[in-house]
Amino acid sequence: MDVSHIFEQLNEAQRSAVASEPGPLLVLAGAGSGKTRVLTYRVAWLVQVRNVSPLSILAVTFTNKAAQEMRGRIEGILGYPVGGMWMGTFHGIAHRLLRAHWREAGLAQGFQILDSDDQLRLVRRSLKQLNLDEGFWPPKSVQWFINAHKEEGRRPEGIPESQDAQQRELLRIYKTYEELCQRFALVDFAELLLRAFELVKHNELLRDRYQQRFRHLLVDEFQDTNAIQYEWLRLLAGQQRNIFVVGDDDQSIYAWRGARVENILQFEKDFPGTTVLRLEQNYRSSGTILEAANAVIDHNRGRLGKRLWTADEAGEPLRRYAAYNDIDEARFVVDRIQSWVDAGNLRSEAAVLYRSNAQSRVFEEVLLNAGMPYRVYGGLRFFERAEIKDALAYLRLITSRQDDPSFERIVNMPTRGIGNKTLDQVREHARINQTALWESALAQIHSHQLTKRSALALGKFIDLINALATDTQGLPLADRVDVVLQRSGLLQHYRKEKGEKAEARVENLEELINAGRNFDHDIDDDGDALASFLAHAALEAGDAQAEEWEDCVQLMSLHSAKGLEFPLVFLTGMEEGLFPHQRSLQEPGRLEEERRLCYVGMTRAMRQLYVTHAEVRRLHGRESYTSPSRFLGEIPKQLVDEVRSGFTLRPAVEAEAAAGGSGDADGMRLGDRVHHRKFGDGVVLSIEGRGQYTRVQVNFETGGSKWLVLAYANLDVL
DNA sequence: GGGTTAACCTTTTTT
């Protein structure tokens, strides 16, 4: 077999990973070292060289995006589709297992998935059922408590009785919540993983079967696995131990939601004889950027040890800008992006990164003013919008009548005369008889315990759902969605509402029909299209904004930037209390995670990296004075150029500029009048950088201020 | 049943 087409694309270390013998393998892959490449080529290697059937490969990632990308790249190398290969997120694969073995897993056949929003509602309901006050038991913390235990694999029964009364009460809520989930045939995200784990742990037959089936396991972003995911992997790896994991301890930024970096260390212990390989050559960033990032991450203790290097040249220095306030910071960033675009680059090559999503607003305002197209990642996503969740609730109730949260959501949406009083009666009946609302409603109608009017309204709702279920059965998915939207009155309800928001809602609902149409086309399993669609909606909430083809500036949090790269990166809001975040300052562990986050941010940059902070920042409606982030101090000074706007230039640079620097600045001074062939006459506002990278900001009489690279601009001093 | 007001909360995010 000629494997040159595989090997040609890889360096030495990557090759040894890709072509390693079967058995446990741990690849410590630094940022930009070709991690995804190694994974994809490993699969290609197994299939083409080792003649492994794609059917016996299981590849796991954390995000749907990563899974899709990997599948695409593998198919690109192989030249044919590998539909039979199990490849997806932990949650997606767990879901698939549970659908196939719902009985063994102790679930109802039509079980539905709770997203975190739904979960919070159900927590609230559990509190209500126990007569607990939300003020004293914040639903968010309860949700947190439940998820943390599930992620560690602990059921309520497995948690030892605590001396602490509060702990005992939390446990009682956890128990109630679980009962409700079971009664309503609902499974939350953590539960998907836990059930799938318990399924293979307790069911020997199934365990054997899947160990036989999955001869080769591959895991991406291994540092992000939590306890239960890791245990599940260990079970599946079985005696064959063909498990290939790739990760980077320096990029572990999800410990706050249960990820365990320690799994990397544990791996070698649990799989004796593990081959450990390091990928340390970076193909992404310039030497300077890499050196700066390395210097920062060096301040962390307890690293596995790894030092990225690059064959690339040093490139440009980092640039640091101290803004007066957050608005000034945003203006500076947008100004620099404008120059970048003026120099013939793409807007989409520029990324603005921040610690918390709230910071995006100021940037959006300034970008909007500048008329520069942008795209914000994060925020409300398609399947999380209220109107979409309404529509989905109808579809879910059609699929599973026990789904109480869906029932509650739409029983009076749009309003159909079923008020709180009626509902309270139904709820009470359901509580006493421990049934779902649906059955309770039926019983109440038949036992004539409701007023005539209520019974009639409720009966109409019941009939509607039943009719929607039977009448649309067998129809193509998109048509089913369409009919439901029409006959439920949802579409009409939003149509008669006025305002831009309502219009957007109608559009979204129409888009949902479209989504159904597209989904129908590439449905892979034989099962019920509607059920798969609902699972898809829960597991893959979709993007915040539809895929835009327009060339856009990219705005996102540091967390969502992981795995991406951009030629031009702005790391903004580098201030103590914001980044590192206030709530991370107490614990050293948290602080190290913040530093890793900083490292992740810096290593996104390929050619230019700006770090900015504001002296004054408006946050939660209050203005506060800030001090620069400690991380800024951890970047070696000689790698950074300080940028000052206006006439306040750093003395050293000013002197250099005044003296003609190393001849580069052409004796140009601040305030000099200059002439440019295209832009005409203007005044020099600032000078920055050294050598071939010297740039000047010129305020032109026509066309405003522009940043120009001195070496190319051909400016004449007047 | 719909609209208005008061209270609340606020890290990061995927699933």
Next chain:
DNA sequence: AGGTTAACCC
């Protein structure tokens, strides 16, 4: 501040 949600009134 801003946005959401729960409580409240017509």
